Amino acid sequence: MQTLKEPQIVQNRPGSLTSLISVQLFIGYALLAVSFTCFIISEMAARENKEWLFTIFVLHYLIAAAYSVVLIYHGSLGVIRSWKRENISKTIVLLLLYLISAYALNRELPVFQDSTTWLCVYLGVSSIVMLSMHVQKVIPAWLAAIQLIILGSAIVFYSYLAIYVANHYVVGFIGIILLGIGAHIFVPIFLIIGVITLARHQCKGRDFLWLGAGAVATILYCVSFVAEWNNRVTRIDQMARESVMYPEIELPLWVRLGETLPNDWITDRMLKTDLVYTSAQRSTEWFSVPSTTWVETKKHDPFVILGTMITKTSLSDEDRISILRSISDSRHRSHERLWSGDNLVTSNIVTDIDIYRDHHLAYTEKYLDIKNMSTRNRWWGNTEEALYTFRMPEGSVVTSLSLWVNGKEEKAILTSKGKATEAYETIVGKERRDPSVVHWQEGNTVVVRVFPCTPSEQRKVKIGFTSPLRETDGSLRYQNITFEGPSANEAKETVRVRIVGDRTLQLEGFRQDTNGDWISENDYDPDFEISVPATALKVNNRFSFLGNSYHVEKYVPTYEDVTIENIFLDINSSWTNSEVDACRDLVGQRSIYVYHNNNFVPITSENWDIVEQLRSRNYSLFPIHRLKQAPESLVITKGSAISPHLADLKETAFANSMNRFFAKGRKIRVFNFGEESSNFISSLRELRALSFATGDEKELARIVSGKFPINQESENQVVLHDAALKIVQVPQADQSEPSGGPDHLYRLFAYNNIMRQAGPFYFGKADPKGLVEDAARAYVVSPFSSLIVLETQQDYDRFGIKDIDNSLKNASKQSSGAVPEPHEWALIMLCVLVALYVKFRR
Numbered sequence: 001m002q003t004l005k006e007p008q009i010v011q012n013r014p015g016s017l018t019s020l021i022s023v024q025l026f027i028g029y030a031l032l033a034v035s036f037t038c039f040i041i042s043e044m045a046a047r048e049n050k051e052w053l054f055t056i057f058v059l060h061y062l063i064a065a066a067y068s069v070v071l072i073y074h075g076s077l078g079v080i081r082s083w084k085r086e087n088i089s090k091t092i093v094l095l096l097l098y099l100i101s102a103y104a105l106n107r108e109l110p111v112f113q114d115s116t117t118w119l120c121v122y123l124g125v126s127s128i129v130m131l132s133m134h135v136q137k138v139i140p141a142w143l144a145a146i147q148l149i150i151l152g153s154a155i156v157f158y159s160y161l162a163i164y165v166a167n168h169y170v171v172g173f174i175g176i177i178l179l180g181i182g183a184h185i186f187v188p189i190f191l192i193i194g195v196i197t198l199a200r201h202q203c204k205g206r207d208f209l210w211l212g213a214g215a216v217a218t219i220l221y222c223v224s225f226v227a228e229w230n231n232r233v234t235r236i237d238q239m240a241r242e243s244v245m246y247p248e249i250e251l252p253l254w255v256r257l258g259e260t261l262p263n264d265w266i267t268d269r270m271l272k273t274d275l276v277y278t279s280a281q282r283s284t285e286w287f288s289v290p291s292t293t294w295v296e297t298k299k300h301d302p303f304v305i306l307g308t309m310i311t312k313t314s315l316s317d318e319d320r321i322s323i324l325r326s327i328s329d330s331r332h333r334s335h336e337r338l339w340s341g342d343n344l345v346t347s348n349i350v351t352d353i354d355i356y357r358d359h360h361l362a363y364t365e366k367y368l369d370i371k372n373m374s375t376r377n378r379w380w381g382n383t384e385e386a387l388y389t390f391r392m393p394e395g396s397v398v399t400s401l402s403l404w405v406n407g408k409e410e411k412a413i414l415t416s417k418g419k420a421t422e423a424y425e426t427i428v429g430k431e432r433r434d435p436s437v438v439h440w441q442e443g444n445t446v447v448v449r450v451f452p453c454t455p456s457e458q459r460k461v462k463i464g465f466t467s468p469l470r471e472t473d474g475s476l477r478y479q480n481i482t483f484e485g486p487s488a489n490e491a492k493e494t495v496r497v498r499i500v501g502d503r504t505l506q507l508e509g510f511r512q513d514t515n516g517d518w519i520s521e522n523d524y525d526p527d528f529e530i531s532v533p534a535t536a537l538k539v540n541n542r543f544s545f546l547g548n549s550y551h552v553e554k555y556v557p558t559y560e561d562v563t564i565e566n567i568f569l570d571i572n573s574s575w576t577n578s579e580v581d582a583c584r585d586l587v588g589q590r591s592i593y594v595y596h597n598n599n600f601v602p603i604t605s606e607n608w609d610i611v612e613q614l615r616s617r618n619y620s621l622f623p624i625h626r627l628k629q630a631p632e633s634l635v636i637t638k639g640s641a642i643s644p645h646l647a648d649l650k651e652t653a654f655a656n657s658m659n660r661f662f663a664k665g666r667k668i669r670v671f672n673f674g675e676e677s678s679n680f681i682s683s684l685r686e687l688r689a690l691s692f693a694t695g696d697e698k699e700l701a702r703i704v705s706g707k708f709p710i711n712q713e714s715e716n717q718v719v720l721h722d723a724a725l726k727i728v729q730v731p732q733a734d735q736s737e738p739s740g741g742p743d744h745l746y747r748l749f750a751y752n753n754i755m756r757q758a759g760p761f762y763f764g765k766a767d768p769k770g771l772v773e774d775a776a777r778a779y780v781v782s783p784f785s786s787l788i789v790l791e792t793q794q795d796y797d798r799f800g801i802k803d804i805d806n807s808l809k810n811a812s813k814q815s816s817g818a819v820p821e822p823h824e825w826a827l828i829m830l831c832v833l834v835a836l837y838v839k840f841r842r
Contacts, residue, residue, distance in 0.1 A: 024074055028067055028093035029131075035063045035100050042104070057104040061181070064097035085201045088194070089134040095187065095194050096127055102184040111165055111185070112300040113278050119301065126154040130195065133202050145210045148203065152214025155195050156222075160302055162188035222306055225266070229307035232261070232270060236313050249598055250654040251621060254319040255644060258326040259572075259617045268328070269304050270313055271320045277301050279308040293317055294324070295333045295341075326644040327618050332389040332484040335447060338428045339385035343374035344453055344486035349493040349524055354813060355478060356500045358538040359552050360469045360725055361744050362478055363811060365400070366390075370450060370459040370486055385428065386450040386459065388485035389441070393467050394722040396481070397751040398446050398781040399744070400464030400810035403436040403789040409462070411810045412436070412787035414779050415801045416772045420786035423799040424449065433795065436461055437788040440781045442645040443679045448485075464811045466744045466780075468723035471534045478530040493524040498813075500742075505532060537725075543741035544732050546777075546806060550745040553726045555719050559707040562669070563632055566591045567704070569603070570622040570637035571614035579673050580615070582697040583636060584608065586704065595623060619643035621654070621680050624668050624690075625661035634703065635670045639678025646683040646762070662759055667691045671703055675722075688713065688756045692721075718752035727752070743808050750778030758783060777807045 042056045071077035071090055082091045106112065115123070129150045136144050165172075168185050175182020199211055236257060243253045261267050273279050275294040278301075294317075313320070325331045350367035374382045392398075401412035417439060424437045428451045438448045446463075453459050469476040496517050499505045503516035507530065510518035542549040567590045569583055586592060592603040596610055603611060614620075619639060627633050649655040672681060672694040685692045693699070693709050713719050716729045727749040754771050768784045775785035787810075790796050803809075 022090075024070060024076060024090050025093065025134075027070055028090055028097075031063050031067050032093055032097055032100075032131075035060050035097055039100050039104060053104075053108045057101065057108060060097075060101040060104045064094065064101050067094055067097055083193070083197045088198050088201055089131075092130050092133075092194050092198060095191050096131070098184065098187050099127075099191065102187050105181070105184055111168055113298040114300065116299050116301045122157070126150055126157065130154065130198065133198050136202055144207075148199075148207055148210035149214035149217070151195060151199055152211040152216075153218040154214075155192065155199075155211075156215050156218040157302070158188050158191045158195060162192060164302075164305065222303070225303055226306055226310055228266060229270065229303075230311050232266065233311045233313050236261075236315060240314065246598070250623070250652065250657060252319075252322075252649075252652050252654075254315075254322040255326070255621060255649075255654075257315075257319075258323040258644070259619060259621075261323070261327070261618070263327045263618050268324075269301060269307070271315075271324050272296070273304060273308060273312065275317065275320065277304040279312060280305050281308065281312070293334065293336075294321055295335075295337065296330075322644075322648060325648065327642060329642055331443075331645075332387075335387060335389070337385060337387060338425065339383060339451065341384045341386055341453070341486060343372055343382075344384055344386050345371050345373055346486045346488040346491050346524075347371040347458060349488060349491050351480070351493060351495045352813065353478065353495070353497045353530070354500055355469070355476070355497065355530075355532060356742055356744070357476065357532060357535045358501060358541055359742060359745065360471060360476060360534070360537060360723060361552075361742065361748070362467045362469055363399075363742070363744055363813075364465045364467065364481055365462055365813070366465075366481060366483075367460065367462045370453050370461065372453045372455045374455055382455050383432070383452040384454075386448075386453050386461075386486055388448040388450075388483050390446050390448065390463065390465075390481055390483045392444045392446070392465055392481055393479045394444060394470075395720045395748075395752075396444065396465050396467040397747065398438055398440075398463060398787065399466045399747050399779055400462070400812065401436065401438050401448075401787040401789060402462040402810070403434065403450065404460040405434045405789075405791055410434075410789050410791075412438075412789045413796065413801055413803055414776045414781075414785055414787050414807070417784055417786045419799055419801055420788040423788060423790060423795070423801060424451075426799075427451075427790070427795070434791040435789060435795075437786055438463060438781055439786050440783050442647055442683050443641060446781060466747050466811060468720045468725055468748065470723045474534055475531040476534045478532070480526060480528050482526040488524045488526075491524040493522060495520040495522075495528070497530060499532065507532075538741075541741045543743050543745045545743070545746050545808070547732050548729050549732045550727060550729055550749050551741065552745060553728055555712070555721070555724045555726045557709040558712070559702075560710045561706055562703075562708045563706065564590065564634045564669075564704055565632040566593065566629060566634070568593045568595070568600070568622070568627070568633060568635045569611065570595075570620050570635055570639075571611055572617045572620040572639060573615055574619075574638050574640050575615060575673070578697065579638065580611065582700060584611075590704065595620075600626075619678060619680075621649075623654070623658075624670075624684075625658045627668055630666055630668050633668060635668055636673070636700065637670060637677065637681055638673040639681060640676055641679060643678040643680060645679045659762075662689050669693070669703075669708055671695070671700055673700075686755050687759045687762060689759050694721075713756060715753070718749055718756065720748070720752065744811065747778045747780050747808065747811065750774055751780040751782060754780070754782050754784075773804060776804045779808045779810060 038056070038059060042052075068077060071087075071094060075081065076087045076090050077094070081087055129147050133147060133151070136147060165185055165188065172182040172185030175185075203211055239257060240253055243249065243256075249256075269277055272294070276296045277299050321334050325334055346368055348369040352365040352367070354363045356362065368388070370386045372382060372384055374384070402409050403412075404410070420437050420439070424435050427433050427435050428449075432452060434452070436448070436450045438446050441447055448461065448463055450459055450461050465481055469478060471477075495510075496519055497507060497510065498517045507518045510520045513519050537552055537554055539551050539553055542551040544550075567583070567586060569592065571594060583592070587603065587605055587608070593600045594603055594610060594614060595601075596614065601607075601610060619642070621644065622635060622637060624635065627635075667690060669691045670681065670685075670693070672692065673696070675694065677685070677694075681690070684690050691708065691711060693703060712726065718727050719725070720727070727745055729749060754774055757771060758768070762783060771782070772784050775782045779787075781787055788801065790799075790801070796802060
């Protein structure tokens with residue numbers, strides 16, 4: 001039988017690139033491009049339309065089968081002929097088509113979790129190299145060497161993959177009977193054969209050295225990774241054993257581990273083992289229950305599999321999550337969820353901003369539309385819970401919440417955090433009703449929950465924020481309020497800005513509507529900012545409520561003479577060289593100490609290297625309560641938002657000791673380098689537990705010389721340090737005096753006054769009932785109060801949630817001017833009665 005000669009697409013000079021591409025190979029490339037494009041598109045879309053997963057797999061399978069038919073027709077596919085020199089490139093294309101088909105099938109019948117980003121890139125690069133090996137003779141020698149190195153690495157990787165799926169070979173062999181689908185499990189084995197055969201055909205002489213170098217380098221890297229993994233696990237276990245031997249150490253184990261563990265990708269994978277990354281012990285499970293303690297897409301990473309084959313940390317899930325919270329910006333993932341929110345997206349955003357230039361304040365309302373993209377009918381239903389974490393500018397407070405129920409806006413009621421939590425969890429856990437709740441969190445964040453979110457309707461929620469504005473170089477800077485939660489990557493955002501009292505101001509990038517407001521419609525941008533020229537504060541433009549008036553003034557620090565004898569350095573990785581040098585210059589002038597190995601260590605020029613050692617720490621929690629000579633002491637600190645929260649330490653020996661210290665009214669002078677501080681220090685500052693100052697090296701020199709800012713706060717005055725503002729409460733001398741200021745003045749005053757009084761209650765068991773009442777009058781979310789929306793009045797009644805008399809209610813766009821006093825209400829009612837009498841008399 002005469003062998004068919006394969007036609008060439010282009011007849012060109014021997015050895016040219018075009019002469020090496022046959023019709024069969026060209027068809028294979030085209031089908032591979034189609035299959036890969038469909039895979040990428042379906043990767044983005046199939047997560048929301050999961051009923052199409054098997055149909056998408058069938059499409060990939062048919063494409064691969066079609067190319068098999070082409071190769072069979074041309075005599076290029078067979079047990080022996082597939083591996084011949086003239087057919088090997090076509091066989092590689094076929095194997096890659098089946099590899100894509102196998103990954104598509106894995107979505108429906110998961111053998112392993114989603115691949116990590118680096119693994120996806122590696123698969124793509126190694127596949128391109130295999131596809132391009134047939135042109136090796138026409139490319140530069142250095143590029144050909146890189147090809148061979150990557151090809152050698154690919155042999156190792158596909159060997160790993162073949163071993164990883166070995167437990168499923170029996171099931172796969174049985175599945176071959178079902179239209180050959182089970183054969184997908186054997187694709188890694190055929191790829192190993194294909195890569196080795198390809199190398200045998202293409203390599204000559206020294207080429208095998210490059211191939212071997214790629215394989216050996218990959219193996220050595222894996223060995224070094226496993227060794228580092230084992231060292232870190234050994235270190236963790238050692239610290240865990242030592243924690244039992246030294247009960248006097250007040251901080252829990254996870255805090256000390258979070259301080260010292262290298263904050264890199266290896267630690268991330270160690271801590272997320274079995275929470276996110278599959279371990280060797282669980283790699284053979286066909287089905288697994290997803291973790292409810294850490295919400296993140298489950299992933300397959302070969303390095304984690306290799307590491308956990310040797311050793312695995314003994315830390316509990318709770319400790320590992322606590323460390324992750326403290327060293328990464330992913331606290332949102334650890335919030336407890338009563339229902340899944342996997343298929344939710346934020347489909348539309350409206351940001352409505354009022355800027356009060358005369359008071360250096362802003363009020364923002366964010367409207368969010370929540371859409372459930374799920375289309376798969378599940379036996380437990382498609383109901384999901386939306387959970388958002390909002391990050392606010394310094395000094396901001398939540399002052400309103402609304403949820404749309406049956407097309408109607410239902411406003412929230414402010415109550416104690418305990419009652420709100422009980423009502424929400426009872427309803428969401430057992431009933432299909434419509435609650436929403438917002439809780440205060442440390443670090444200028446709040447958590448908002450919305451339930452239920454179903455595919456049948458979009459949920460709409462509105463949350464309002466009152467924020468002071470910082471003045472910089474003669475301009476007021478407004479920062480957007482960002483959030484984590486259901487993805488807003490595809491959302492459109494409409495922004496409306498109203499400059500209260502001034503319609504002439506121009507805003508770049510906005511258009512002005514007929515009402516004089518400024519409108520912008522774009523893709524959602526979490527980082528947008530607005531700057532407007534600052535004006536002088538209107539002290540006489542007040543807000544009156546319950547017999548008092550509130551106005552804003554400029555905060556100008558004043559100083560008192562102090563004596564600083566002892567300086568304590570709270571050192572961590574956030575310190576800069578110049579800041580460390582500024583403190584080093586104080587050696588010899590003052591007694592300098594650091595907290596090291598559970599003791600205060602005096603620092604001199606000879607042992608300054610201890611300071612450099614401490615700079616490797618990710619964060620630090622300075623034991624302020626252990627300072628004995630508080631009046632003569634100064635703590636110099638610096639930190640970042642990526643650090644533990646004060647609430648994380650509740651019920652620990654450290655927290656109990658600190659609570660006893662502050663309950664006695666003691667205050668330590670603390671100086672913070674720069675504008676940002678750790679969550680620990682920031683929370684103590686907000687609770688007014690510290691005598692606090694901030695600034696640069698020049699400000700530190702002033703303080704060390706004996707000048708420290710005086711605390712200007714009292715029952716009638718609060719200070720918003722970051723905005724350099726004071727809000728002052730004075731008795732309302734004349735009930736008829738003009739009062740045109742926004743009610744946000746009182747809300748900010750009440751929130752900060754609550755925080756000023758909150759210290760004894762935050763860690764203790766005392767009842768903060770009075771503070772909840774103060775919060776309810778101002779309608780502000782605080783550590784003790786939350787806003788909640790329930791569906792019916794009967795729901796409020798059964799949980800004992802009700803409004804108190806004489807409260808501001810939810811903030812709104814018209815919330816300026818005074819709330820009528822009781823006698824003013826009587827006058828208003830009298831006028832209404834007179835008007836009704838006149839009307840009906842006629």
